[in-house]
Amino acid sequence: MLDDGRVYSLYSVAGNSSIIAGGVIGTVTSSNGTLSNGSGYDYNLEGQGVNSVTLSGTYAAKASATTSIQYSNGSKVTFTGKYDASYDTTPTQATVTGTFKGESVTTYGTDPSVTMTADANGAITGTGTGCSFTGSIKPHASGNVYDVTINFGTGACAYPNTSATGVAVTDGTAMRAELQTPSKAGVLFLGTKQ
Template sequence: MNNRYRLLPLLLSAGLAACGGGGDSAPGSGAVPAPVMPEIVAKSALLWRATTSTGRSGRLILLDGGRLYFLYSRTNTPDTLGGAITGLAGASGASSIASTTLDFNWEGLPSTSATLSASLDVHNNLNGTLSYSDASRNLSFTSIYEAPAASLVSLTDIAGTYVSSDRTMTLVVAPTGAVSGTAFSTSCRFTGALKQTLNHSSLLHMVLTFQGGACALGTSTVTGIAAYDVSQRVLVGVALDGSGASATLFQGGNS
């Protein structure tokens, strides 16, 4: 792994909460607060396309600084988000990583910690295992390294209104990267911003701030990663609160 992708040890949060997030619901008629554009420090990213022994697929993303994300699909349903795993990766050898992670499942399973161990092969593909206290959830995975694309996706290309399939969450992306929307209720609004990673234009840093009201996370600010599927015009992502113990997950299509 290139030295510029510095790996840091994991600092686990003591508390573990179930994930929040959702689908999409169109904003109500009330006044929408002006989108806030917080400062986001763009980082480089490593990206792998993963397949698990449990029939899932997904994106495994490692940011410069060591933050690891694994956005995985439902079993045998590659186009539907099933959950997200996140942690800080630490080097366990010249070409290996290990991390205690949190798995925020979106299929009704309890959110829990898991140990990720993986190593690179000669082609920079990343293969490994995830181990849980409930051994029935253990899995192995293989993943193919995806180099940065030659063709760039701009924020103007990504701009639009993304609505989840159950219509409980709406996320509006402006050409500037400003974000606004609602989650689960028209009285739970959020604002924020997206900014592209330095070398993968379809991977985006994300910051969202909830506006109180009916929001389960109150007025928390959450940060994370989003991935844009160019062919399907779908945006998926996960963002964590400051403790790292609560997460917001979303998947929305831009019709």
């Protein structure tokens, strides 16, 4: 959860934390230990598709948060997460300058051959299978994350002539970016710095 109330979360396959099963993108209001008025979308990669959700819960600042995700069919998932102190690290442009290779995932499937290059000013160029894109990546104003915008070209892009915005996080040479188009379609990028 970012300082502006945006929420980005990835979840894994049951019993195997190394395999990503989907992600949630949304917004929530935080005040005096309570999370409320939250809404967003769950992008499930195990065949459940895209589902609207509401978000609520409680938190202890820089300690933990318990969040409930309520689905339109009445089901609910609740989980508790601990605060990651690396969020307090100041992000640098140099960390994301270079070439990252990996895969992109959408509800249409996976492209295993994505290359994304960011220059020292944060300008992005990249290609996938039959798809090219441009964009930008910049350190977020608060917290160890990066603001990302991608502009997809024509051709075989999952969302041709469309932009997507979101955030990226890094862990060593690994990058994970979670993005959303204006029509609420989701895009996940998993890459490694070369």
